Amino acid sequence: xxxxxxxxxxxxxxxxxxxxxxxxxxxxxxxxxxxxxxxxxxxxxxxxxxxxxxxxxxxxxxxxxxxxxxxxxxxxxxxxxxxxxxxxxxxxxxxxxxxxxxxxxxxxxxxxxxxxxxxxxxxxxxxxxxxxxxxxxxxxxxxxxxxxxxxxxxxxxxxxxxxxxxxxxxxxxxxxxxxxxxxxxxxxxxxxxxxxxxxxxxxxxxxxxxxxxxxxxxxxxxxxxxxxxxxxxxxxxxxxxxxxxxxxxxxxxxxxxxxxxxxxxxxxxxxxxxxxxxxxxxxxxxxxxxxxxxxxxxxxxxxxxxxxxxxxxxxxxxxxxxxxxxxxxxxxxxxxxxxxxxxxxxxxxxxxxxxxxxxxxxxxxxxxxxxxxxxxxxxxxxxxxxxxxxxxxxxxxxxxxxxxxxxxxxxxxxxxxxxxxxxxxxxxxxxxxxxxxxxxxxxxxxxxxxxxxxxxxxxxxxxxxxxxxxxxxxxxxxxxxxxxxxxxxxxxxxxxxxxxxxxxxxxxxxxxxxxxxxxxxxxxxxxxxxxxxxxxxxxxxxxxxxxxxxxxxxxxxxxxxxxxxxxxxxxxxxxxxxxxxxxxxxxxxx
Ligand code: OXD
Ligand code: MN
Numbered sequence: 227x228x229x230x231x232x233x234x235x236x237x238x239x240x241x242x243x244x245x246x247x248x249x250x251x252x253x254x255x256x257x258x259x260x261x262x263x264x265x266x267x268x269x270x271x272x273x274x275x276x277x278x279x280x281x282x283x284x285x286x287x288x289x290x291x292x293x294x295x296x297x298x299x300x301x302x303x304x305x306x307x308x309x310x311x312x313x314x315x316x317x318x319x320x321x322x323x324x325x326x327x328x329x330x331x332x333x334x335x336x337x338x339x340x341x342x343x344x345x346x347x348x349x350x351x352x353x354x355x356x357x358x359x360x361x362x363x364x365x366x367x368x369x370x371x372x373x374x375x376x377x378x379x380x381x382x383x384x385x386x387x388x389x390x391x392x393x394x395x396x397x398x399x400x401x402x403x404x405x406x407x408x409x410x411x412x413x414x415x416x417x418x419x420x421x422x423x424x425x426x427x428x429x430x431x432x433x434x435x436x437x438x439x440x441x442x443x444x445x446x447x448x449x450x451x452x453x454x455x456x457x458x459x460x461x462x463x464x465x466x467x468x469x470x471x472x473x474x475x476x477x478x479x480x481x482x483x484x485x486x487x488x489x490x491x492x493x494x495x496x497x498x499x500x501x502x503x504x505x506x507x508x509x510x511x512x513x514x515x516x517x518x519x520x521x522x523x524x525x526x527x528x529x530x531x532x533x534x535x536x537x538x539x540x541x542x543x544x545x546x547x548x549x550x551x552x553x554x555x556x557x558x559x560x561x562x563x564x565x566x567x568x569x570x571x572x573x574x575x576x577x578x579x580x581x582x583x584x585x586x587x588x589x590x591x592x593x594x595x596x597x598x599x600x601x602x603x604x605x606x607x608x609x610x611x612x613x614x615x616x617x618x619x620x621x622x623x624x625x626x627x628x629x630x631x632x633x634x635x636x637x638x639x640x641x642x643x644x645x646x647x648x649x650x651x652x653x654x655x656x657x658x659x660x661x662x663x664x665x666x667x668x669x670x671x672x673x674x675x676x677x678x679x680x681x682x683x684x685x686x687x688x689x690x691x692x693x694x695x696x697x698x699x700x701x702x703x704x705x706x707x708x709x710x711x712x713x714x715x716x717x718x719x720x721x722x723x724x725x726x727x728x729x730x731x732x733x734x735x736x737x738x739x740x741x742x743x744x745x746x747x748x749x750x751x752x753x754x755x756x757x758x759x760x761x762x763x764x765x766x767x768x769x770x771x772x773x774x775x776x777x778x779x780x781x782x783x784x785x786x787x788x789x790x791x792x793x794x795x796x797x798x799x800x801x802x803x804x805x806x807x808x809x810x811x812x813x814x815x816x
Contacts, residue, residue: 241396244369247403248352251371255407256343257350263378265388273375282376286558287567293555296569297376299433300411301584304560305599306436306443306485306664308680311418313448315684322685323795324675333419337405337428340415344407344430348373354392354401355385357446357515357529362619364459364517364527366450367395368402370440377406377438379557380603383532385441400425402449404440408433420444422452422683435534435559435601436663446513446529448683454515455684455692458699463677464514465493466526468613468622469732472503477736480514480526480704481628482653482677485663486599488711490535491725494547494611498726500763504733507613508606509622511535517621522701525621530606536663537561537600539573544725547610557603562588562595571596598662625739628732629676630709631658636781637710639722639774640731641751642738646697648751649706651807654690655789656708673792687799694803707735708751713774721770730759748777749814783815 252260263269274295277283286294313321314330321327328336351372358365370381381387395401404427409415416431427444429437436443450461464480471477483489493511497504510528519525535548537558542549552558562570562579570579572594579588579595588595606612615622629652631637643649653676659669664680673679675686682689697703709731711724734754737743745752756771766774790808793800 240392244352244354244392244395244401247369248371251405252350254338254341255345255350255373257345257373258347259349261349261351263351263353263382263388265382265386265390269388270379270382273379277375277379286569290568291553291556294553294569295557296561296563297557297559298583298585299560302413303411303432303434304597305434305662306680307416307418307432308664308666310416311680312420313683314419314421315423319799320684320688322687322799324679324682324686328419330421330423333421333428337417337419337430340409340417340430341405341407341428344409345373349375351375351378353378353381353387354389354395355381355387355441356391356394357385357441357450358527359617359619360386360390360394362527362621364515364525364619364621365529366402366453367391367398368404368441368445369395370404370406372406372438374406374408374433374438376433380435380439380534381441383557383603383605384439384530384534386531402427402445404445405429406438406440408438418444420448420683422449425449425453439534442513442530442534443681446515447678447681450515450529450683451678451681451689452683455688458518458696460516460693460696462514462516463512463681464627465489465511466509466514466528466622466624467493467495468507468509468615469729469736470505470507471733471736476507477625477739478509478526478622479626479628479732479735480516480624481630482656483630484632484656484658484661484674484677485680486536486661487630487632487658488724490533490548491545492728494545494609495729496546496726497729498763501729501733501760504729506611506729507615508609508611509613509616516624518696518699519620519623524624524700524704526624527621528606528616532603532605533609534601534603537569537602538571538594538596538598540571541573541575543575544573550610551608552602552604555604555608558600559603560597560600571600624704626707626735627704628707628709628735629653629656630711631656631674632661632712633658633671633710634712634714636778636785637708637713638753638777639711639713640707640709640734641748641753641777642735642745643706643708643751646700646703646706647694647803648807650690650693650697651804651811652706652708652751653693654686654793654804659712685796685799687796687801690804691801694801705735705739715770715773721766721774723766727764730761730764734759749779750777750782750811753777779815786812786815
């Protein structure tokens, strides 16, 4: 029988609310023991040793990958399950057409039956965590209960977890309750439920990151987006990057892209040699919490403390810093192995796979060696470009917001919204080809407003209104942009080299913010003319550049007609101001 938490580890600041909740979960799930996470290095080492002994983790070649481990998930548990992810609000309209909805009472009853006795013979881990710098007034806390030591190891990297978070919870009074069990990893008994009105999450049947590390998508986006609306800020699926120009001035951008569209690479951008004097600093690679500041600007913190990034494609050419970062103290999930026990993935230019991600002898006929959604979990502090301001309690000021999708055609390389309201329409119009980050068909274009389709914890109609309200509050709002690094020619070849070269586009944006760069107005917003971009040393032909900066009115009329149809689904919750922006764009295209 489980021991009382305080007897196991005396935690002086144990909040009564946390203790009561842990006790009620203990009664329901019947664990063999309870472990309260302290968040120390010794604890992480002990858990690692335990997983190594049990064969769940494998140590990687210590000469080339010191402190690195491989974890192989169940083959049917490799991505987020959007079709099993629910928002459970009292009124279905509050969840909106953008979410799967279940009545909260029905959902609790269903989950109670799944959780009943599910931890028999297992350890129940209590992870108090803080999303955001522990001393930041913009940070928010949660407690995850899980029966997976792998989840604990990830949470210790991805959040500020342990005693300090528990102390902050005792002080703050409230926290997000996240209950997780891997159950039997049965895809038929898998649900990720969110109760925004109760600040609660219940996740059963999956050990995969986005389904199981509850601080990340479940808390920092779905629940936090709800909390943010109540409290007057924004929780967004955005990286935060600081760019220092050759004059030594640093400006910050927050950029929203759908999953597996290069957020980590953009956040860790390496300026090309042909743009000397530029430097990039990472604040965050996946999530931004944006708060209107007293100075009328928008200020951002990264609620996370680590990166849970897509491995395939990472190499010294595409992202030198990421490649260096994941060579030490990194937890790999579902990568392949070489004969000398090094991790291997598609896109690596050296080595070759002996075993695939399932531990079978590699056979190209069975698909890629590493799973396309294989991941690294690593502390942000391992990033050589980690911003010295990433842990500032007040966050960093944002000069520009960027929305981007993966589109073969239609969307030009970059355009600037006319103003905040138009920018909200630009964000709402985001569409992208699906990737391996979620279960389902890859490569089909779907609407993904603000890159939040899988993550907004309430009705998009209300969410866009909230965006409009925040903009109205900002005396010095950031400018808003749309980018598309993924335009292709008639033969399917990418027109833009991407990666470090994206800096040319970001530099143009920052020059626009400073009133220094030219642009020409199109029906969809302001575009740079080729001469407005710094193209010194860029290996892109004049025809390709012209194509990248073209707005095809015919294609756009079709795009905007589809957008009108999509927005119409939100009925009376759709803000009138957004419809007015849409009508204005239609007129310009007519
Ligand atoms: C992620 C995702 O893992 O968006 O960041 O799926
Ligand atoms: Mn993401």
